[in-house]
Structures are given as C-alpha cells and as structure tokens.
Ligand SMILES: Nc1ncnc2c1ncn2[C@@H]1O[C@H](COP(=O)(O)OP(=O)(O)OP(=O)(O)O)[C@@H](O)[C@H]1O
C-alpha cells in the first residue's frame with residue numbers, strides 16, 4: 003500500500019526540479035536577456051495604458067456631454083478591439099518599423115474598449131444633486147468637470163485601469179512575433195525556438211508577477227487618491243456595482259483577447 | 263429685493279412650469295414658496311440664480327436683471343441649499359464649506375478659517391471639519407449644506423426643501439436653527455417646501471402656487487391662515503388652520519390661576535381648604551422649588567387622612583407645560599388637551615409653576631382672538 007503523500011511528492015519532484023532549473027536559468031541570464039526584456043515589457047505595457055487613458059478621458063467626457071457621440075464611439079473602440087493584434091502589428095510595420103510604437107499603438111487602442119466605457123460609467127454615476135450643487139455654487143463647466151465630476155469618477159476609472167493594465171501586460175507578449183514582445187521574447191526566442199523549457203517558465207512567471215504587482219500599485223494609487231471612498235456606505239454601492247459589472251465584462255473580453 | 267415681473271417658464275416639451283408670476287421678495291425677509299408637487303416652486307427658485315432661464319418676463323435682484331450677469335459669477339453671490347445637501351463626496355466637510363470662497367479666489371488659509379467659523383455657526387463640532395460627507399448623519403449633512411451656502415456671506419439664500427429628508431425631530435431642530443441664524447444674519451431667503459406647518463414657522467411671508475405655476479396668494483402666515491383667498495388655498499393650508507393660527511397669539515395674556523397650587527409638605531387638611539376656597543376640582547402640587555409634581559383631585563383629598571402630605575397622595579401626571587412668556591395659545595391649548603385634569607400648567611422661563619388655566623378660560627381667550635384677525639398677532643421678529 004503506497005503512502006499517498008509519498009506519491010504526491012514523487013509526482014511533484016520533476017516539477018520542483020523544473021522550477022529550480024528555471025530559476026537558475028533566469029538568474030544566470032538576468033543581465034541578458036531577462037532584465038532588459040522585462041524592462042521593455044514594463045515600458046510597452048505602461049506606455050500603452052497611459053496613452054489609452056489620455057485618449058479615453060476626453061472621449062468619455064465627450065460621450066457624456068453629447069449623448070449622441072457615445073454609440074458611434076463605443077462601436078468604434080469595439081471594432082478596433084476586434085482586429086487581431088498580430089494583423090495590427092504587421093499593418094504598422096511599414097510605418098513605424100521596429101520602433102516601440104509598433105506595439106504601443108495597437109495596445110493603446112485596445113485599452114480604449116475597456117477604458118472609454120469606464121470613464122463614461124464613472125461620470126454617469128456622479129449623483130445629479132452633486133452636479134447641480136456644483137453648478138449652483140458657481141463652478142464654470144470646465145472647472146466642474148476637473149474639480150468635481152472627474153475626481154468623483156476616479157474609483158470607477160481606476161477599476162477600469164486595473165483590468166486594462168492586466169490585459170495589456172498579458173497581450174504585450176504577442177508583439178514578440180514582430181520582435182517587440184518584452185518577456186514574450188524570452189518565451190519565444192529563447193524557449194520555443196530552442197525547444198528549451200526554462201525560458202518559457204521564466205517568461206510566463208515574470209509576466210504574471212508583473213501583472214500582480216501592477217494591479218497592487220493601482221490599488222495603492224486608488225487608496226491614496228480617494229481616501230473619501232474608503233468604507234463608504236450605500237452611496238458607493240451603485241458606483242461600485244457598476245464598476246464590478248464592467249470589470250467582469252472587461253475581464254471576459256480581455257480573456258478572449260489573450261487567447262488570440 | 264428680488265422681483266419676478268410677469269415671469270413664465272415653458273419647458274421645451276411644452277410644460278408650463280411657471281405662469282406669469284409677479285412676486286416681490288423683500289430684502290432681509292424669509293419668503294416661502296409652497297404648493298403641490300409640480301406647481302413650479304423649484305423652477306421659480308432656479309430662475310433667480312439662472313439655473314433655469316425664463317421664457318418670458320424678467321427676474322431682477324435690486325432692480326438689475328439677473329441676465330446681466332455671467333451665471334457662475336452671479337451664483338457665487340447666491341447661497342443654494344437642496345434636499346440631499348448635494349455635498350461633494352470627495353471633499354472634507356471643511357473643504358465643502360470653503361467651496362465658494364475658494365472659487366472667489368480667497369487664500370486656502372482664509373477659506374479654511376472661514377469654514378471653521380461656519381461650522382460653529384451651524385452648530386457642528388470642530389472635529390467634524392476633516393470628515394467626509396458620508397461620515398455624517400443626514401441632519402449634519404444638511405447643516406454642512408447650509409454652512410456651505412453661507413460661506414461667502416451671500417446676501418441671498420435659496421433653499422429647496424432643505425429639511426424634508428430628515429426625521430421630524432431633527433427637522434424641527436434645523437428649523438429653529440434657521441430662525442436663529444436668520445435673526446442674526448437677516449439674509450433674503452427664498453425657501454421652498456410642501457409643508458404648510460414649516461412654511462408658517464419659517465416664513466415672514468408665504469406665496470402659494472397652484473398647479474400650472476400660477477400664484478394663488480401671497481401673504482403673511484397669520485393672514486394666510488385667517489383669510490385664504492380661495493378654496494384652493496383654504497384646502498392647501500388645511501382645515502385645521504384655525505388651530506394653527508393660534509400659534510400667532512401669545513399665551514402671556516391668559517388668566518392663570520395661582521390659587522390652585524399647593525406645596526409638598528402641606529397636609530391634606532390644608533389642601534382641602536385651598537380647594538374649597540378656589541372652588542376647583544383639581545389642585546396642582548409643586549415641590550419646594552415650585553416645580554410641578556402633578557395634579558391631585560379634590561375627591562382624593564376628601565378621602566385622605568388629615569395629616570397626610572399632599573405630595574404622598576396619588577398624583578395625576580401633568581402632561582406637558584407651556585412657557586407663559588414665549589409660548590403661543592396653540593401650545594397652551596395643546597397642553598390643556600393633553601392634561602388628564604383638563605388644565606394646562608403655565609411655567610416661567612426657569613420652569614417654576616406660575617399657575618394653571620382651565621379649558622373654559624382657554625376657550626374664552628381663543629374665542630376672543632377668533633373674532634379679530636389683525637390685532638394681537640405676534641410679529642415674527644417682534
Ligand atoms: N427640465 C424640465 N423639462 C421639462 N419639464 C420640466 C423640467 N423641470 C420641471 N419640469 C416640469 O415643470 C413642472 C414644475 O416643476 P418643478 O420642479 O418646478 O415643480 P415643484 O413645484 O418644484 O415640484 P416638487 O414639489 O415636486 O419639487 C412639472 O410639471 C415638471 O414636470
């Protein structure tokens with residue numbers, strides 16, 4: 003009669019060896035290529051999300067102010083999202099060659115499908131009496147937007163940023179097919195191309211860790227930026243419900259995209 | 263002074279919210295707009311600070327058409343309080359209060375210290391300053407709303423059902439507070455409410471709007487209750503307006519009987535003498551500091567042993583009392599109706615009993631003011 007614990011250990015032993023081997027490979031190749039490619043991964047994903055946010059805020063603001071604008075904007079960003087990433091990378095190659103823009107432009111456009119609806123939801127959940135009170139206090143429309151509406155929308159916008167950031171970090175790797183994939187390069191060039199498992203494990207692990215760390219940073223940013231939204235009662239439920247729903251759909255879509 | 267001259271508001275969908283309104287709101291007074299839901303009260307109010315633009319006619323402040331001023335600039339000189347307070351959830355209480363001063367370009371320091379003054383003025387503790395609105399009760403939020411509206415010391419204050427989302431006890435407290443503030447500050451207040459009791463309590467004058475946004479009557483509260491212009495106003499002020507109107511007549515002239523008072527320590531035999539002399543079926547027992555303890559019935563005295571202390575007999579609760587110098591006939595009537603002895607106990611400001619008044623004497627006093635609608639009414643700020 004075999005000891006079940008022993009069986010588990012026996013099965014895990016090769017995995018453990020694998021992990022040790024991968025860690026050793028990663029450590030030995032930290033200066034080249036792991037470190038630089040990790041840095042590239044950070045640069046590509048962060049730049050894409052940041053540019054996406056810079057585009058999404060005005061698009062969201064316009065969509066809320068002029069309701070007729072929102073349906074076409076939403077269809078537009080969704081259509082962009084439907085284009086396979088690889089196709090976009092190759093489409094851009096003649097213009098941007100192997101500069102980072104070849105990866106950043108498509109990735110930034112993809113984040114819009116998540117961020118624009120979040121900015122719109124965030125602005126729409128600003129209570130009407132708050133908006134009215136701001137107008138009645140004598141805020142000009144621009145000041146009201148910058149000092150009342152956008153700050154109140156921040157929790158919902160950051161919820162969207164978290165989904166967009168994680169999705170983008172996972173998608174960057176695809177750009178390694180055009181030589182720009184950050185950790186995707188570790189997986190593809192050093193792993194699959196040479197039929198060597200350690201780089202694949204290292205690439206995937208670091209990519210997941212980066213996603214977790216980024217998400218954690220955004221949670222911290224949210225706490226720092228919105229001390230007022232902590233442990234809020236009923237007032238927050240509407241906004242958060244909306245954000246959670248949005249996150250759920252956005253995560254589902256991000257999943258599809260990652261599988262591409 | 264705010265004047266509406268032939269003001270009409272027709273919304274794009276054709277709804278006429280305010281119809282040819284002529285109304286003058288005197289400076290330093292509180293004018294209340296009442297009317298059923300949809301009668302255009304909010305619309306009328308918002309035409310003052312240009313949140314709504316009239317379709318016809320003009321709204322002027324001290325003779326100048328409000329359309330002569332840029333809306334944000336105009337609004338910084340007009341305080342505005344709404345039902346849900348409309349506080350900014352992302353700003354602390356102090357920053358909420360400092361909103362308009364900051365918009366006017368005051369330094370952070372000065373705005374902050376002004377916020378501190380206002381917290382005190384509306385009766386909040388200094389430690390509330392750094393809380394966020396969701397950490398306050400509804401009544402406290404409403405106080406912050408009032409403080410925020412007053413922060414830049416605007417001459418005009420617009421209030422749209424500011425107290426209707428809080429419970430009746432808190433509401434009564436906020437109303438008293440507003441009256442106290444108004445005594446001190448003398449703003450030109452336009453106050454919207456559904457509640458005729460609130461209107462009567464708060465208003466120097468009341469404007470009743472009927473559905474369709476037409477003005478039905480403008481008058482001082484006591485005049486409105488005494489002499490409604492038509493059936494609509496009469497129905498609106500309620501069929502118990504006669505009783506309500508008593509709140510405008512002072513209780514101080516009521517004939518109080520002090521010969522029905524016996525003090526703890528007196529014996530039942532003494533008390534029987536007092537009752538016989540006063541020819542009253544009830545005596546009021548007070549303690550050694552003349553605070554009321556309760557009523558004792560003459561029958562109970564008859565049955566008691568001569569040497570018993572009156573305070574040890576079965577006393578009947580005296581319900582609530584009225585303060586002779588400040589309360590109205592309405593309060594006295596209420597105290598008499600609720601008293602098991604059918605008599606109201608009148609007390610001095612320090613709570614000591616001055617005497618009692620029976621329903622018959624009250625009835626005579628009420629009858630006396632009922633026949634006369636002008637003289638004797640208490641002036642609000644008198
Ligand atoms: N923006 C708008 N567009 C169209 N109609 C409106 C608008 N605002 C108000 N109305 C209509 O104008 C009428 C008066 O509305 P208003 O809000 O001034 O009434 P109110 O007396 O304040 O009512 P309530 O006591 O319920 O607050 C109502 O019939 C309302 O439906």
Ligand SMILES: [Mg+2]
Pocket residue numbers: 303304305422
């Ligand atoms: Mg209203």
